[in-house]
Amino acid sequence: MKNRVITALLVGAMVLSSAAPVFAGETEVATEAAAATAETESATEGAASTKSSAAAPDWDEYNSLINQIYSETDMKARKALMHKAEDLLMDTGAVVPLYFYNDIYMLNKDCTGLYANLFGFKYFAYMSAPNNELNANLASEPDHLDPALNSTVDGACLAILNFSGLYAYDKDNKLVPELADGEPQESEDGLTYTFKMKPGLKWSDGDTLDANDVVYSWNRLANPDTAADYSYLIDSMNVAKKDDGTLDIEASDDGSTFTVHLAKPCAYFLDLCAFPAFFPVPQQAIEKADPDGKNPGAWALEAGFVGSGPFTLTSWTHNQSMTYEKNPNYWNADAVSLNKINFMLSADDTAIYNAYKDGSLQFIDTVPNDEIPNVINNDDFYIIPNLGTYYACFNVNSSLFDGKTPEQAAEMRKAFSLLIDRQWIVDSVGQTGQEPAGTFIPDGMADGMGGVFDTNDDDYTYPVTWKFGDKDAVGYYDPSTTGPTDDNIAEARKLLEDAGYEFTDDNKLSDSTPINIEYLTNDGTGHVAVAQSMQQDLAAIGINMTINSEEWNVFLNDRKNGNFDFAREGWFADYNDPINMLEMWQTSSGNNDAQFGR
Incomplete structure (x- = not known):
């Protein structure tokens, strides 16, 4: 899930989150349909041949690998396939991991009950605050409040205020039934799940909410016309399809039960039942606001829309x-003590921090970079674990790679990556104990067999993919030793010379073969500090990198549509399985900012 938190830690999906997704960039509604149509057309091709620029890697093998992983039931074989996919991804050099996330926030001591999960979601609903009112900053203007269209972590935090899923996470990070009434009935082969719905469920307008709403919402997520970035999670979940192409799911005649039929077992099925993209949404309100189906998010663009969660949005000054x-x-309103939550929408981390200091805000999700040493030991400053990666990303179709072979383009990107001093970024920008990242899948992610995915064993050397400098093990590099050292400059020079670049005697690019590149980021002192660090590192061999900082919505749109050379990214896992970090790079994925296969 792309993240959008504006802090030195750069926490935040999708990811966006990403993902998001924190979670991939999303567009304004007016431009979303056209961009998403191209993606959904690609999605229908599956692993069929894909076309992109001559310098871009062939992505057919990767697409096929993801499909194999979806259908593989032997867990050891599945792990091996995921390692292969990760190696293919990293060998392109297009994804440049910088560090593995942790998360930070500041919370007034008079406020209690806030909790978060490993995926960046913050749960405000059961908090206590003076006068039963909380003043907070989560981020700036949200992109989508429709949970099917959202692909950012801040959007997910708002979605779990507005809506409910079959399942949710509790304060102990455990999955618990939400709209579901107890555990589902599971068939012996793991292919059928039947949920009993809680009795008396209602939408916020008082209308009945039942299993029919879940059926509608899951089919809407899967429908290409919805243009949901997360539609691929339907395939990840292995939901079976009917002959007419709709999902093999059904509601009982009285709407009291919801049944899902899978084509293959899915170990993280219940995790996805707690993911916002799968939350039920109100069919009547959606179709009233968008009768011709051309603007799927129209129903949730202003305050007052119908939801099912502990809170409703009553006022929105954009x-x-x-x-x-x-x-x-x-359904659980008696457990909700807050009457009101007021969110300040801002990306100005200095203004946000000042509002916290003067008492105007009680919760903030960002701290200016130069203030972290002053607050890190305070009892209202929190550092919590996350599963996610802060990284930079190349557009493989950028004109930067014109005239290069796929191998030469990859060598160029690896040279860039080698020169970036990750340890300095962690120590001087992050400042809260982040770990330099050598690969995209975050450290500590489960392997599905009771172990950790990226560990050294007889079958795998971590973190693999290419040799950096004079290391002992081929394929290994230590991310804490990257940066413009003499050895790394020599290796980067060799990689760039192999790609056709010429150098002067002082290891600077020749005037006859310059490299000029723009780095795209969004506002925030931490993001800009990371960009400036990389700018200085790359200048060590004469690479000229300019920095372009954009507003959040514009930034997401440009990343999503490939309007960049090199861009800052962040992704929180949506569930604890490596496939979630790999499936987003399919050609058909709405979160494939690198433009693989396009």
Whole structure:
């Protein structure tokens, strides 16, 4: 899930989150349909031949590998396939991991009950605050409040205020039934799940919510016309399809049960039932706002839309503030003590921090880079674990690689990566104990067999993919030793010379073969500090990198549509399985910012 948190830690999906996704970049509604149509057309091709620039890697093998992983039931073989996919991804040099996330926030001591999960979601619903009112900053203007269209972590945090899923995470990071009434009934072969819905469920407008709403919403997520970046999770979950192409899911006649049929078992099935993209949404409101189906997010662009969560959005002054008020029709409303949550919408981390210091805000998700040493030992400053990676990404179709072979383009990108001083970024920008990243899948992610995915064993050397400098093991590099050292400069020079570049005697690019590149980022002192660090590192051999900082919505749109050479990215896992970090790079994925196969 791309992340959008504006802090020295750069926490935040999708990811975006990403992902998001924190979670991939999303567009304004007016431009979303056209961009997404191209992606969904690609999605229908599956692992069929894909076309992109001559310098881009052939992505057919990768697409096929992901499909194999989806269908593989032997867990050891599945792990080996995922290692192969990760190696293919990293060998392109297009994804440049910088560090593995942790998360930070500041919370006034008069406020209690906030909790978060490993995927960056923050749960405000069961908090206590003076006068039962919380003033907070989560991020700037959200891109989508429709949970099927959102692909950012801040958007997910808002989605779990507005909506409910079959399952949720509790304060102990455990999955618990939400709209579901207890555990589902599971068939012996693991292919059928039947959920009993809680009785008396209602939408925030008082209308009945039942299993039919879940059926509608899951089919809507899978429908290409919805243009959901996360539609590929339907395939990840292995949901079976009917002959007419709709999902093999059904509601009982009275709407009291919801049944899902899978084509293959899915170990993380219940995790996805707690993921916002799978939350039920109100069919009547959606179709009223978008009768011709051309603007799927139209129903949730202003305050007052129908939801099912503990709060409803009652006021929205765009780019300034949002007010959420308690939903009396929420199934667990008696457990909600807050009456109101007021969100300040801003990306100015200095203004946000000052508002916290003067008491205007009680919760903030960002701290200016130069303030971290002053607050890191305070009892209102929190550092919590996450599963995610902060990274930079090349557009494989960028004109930067014109005239190069795929191998030469990859060598160029690896030279860039080698010169970036990750340890300095962690120590001087992050400052809260992040770990330099040598690969995209975050450290500590489960392997599905009770172990950790990226560990050294007889079958795998971590973190593999290419030899950097004079290392003992071929394929190994230590991310804590990258940067413009003499050895790394010599290796980077060799990689670039292999790609056709010429150098002067002082290891600087010749005037006859310059490299000029633009780095795209969004606002925030931490993001800009990372960019400036990389700018200085690359200048060591004469690479001229300019920095372009954009507003969040514009930034996401440009990344999504490939309007960049090199860009900052962040991704929180959506569930604890490596496939989630790999499936986003399929050609058909709405989160494939690198433009692989396009």
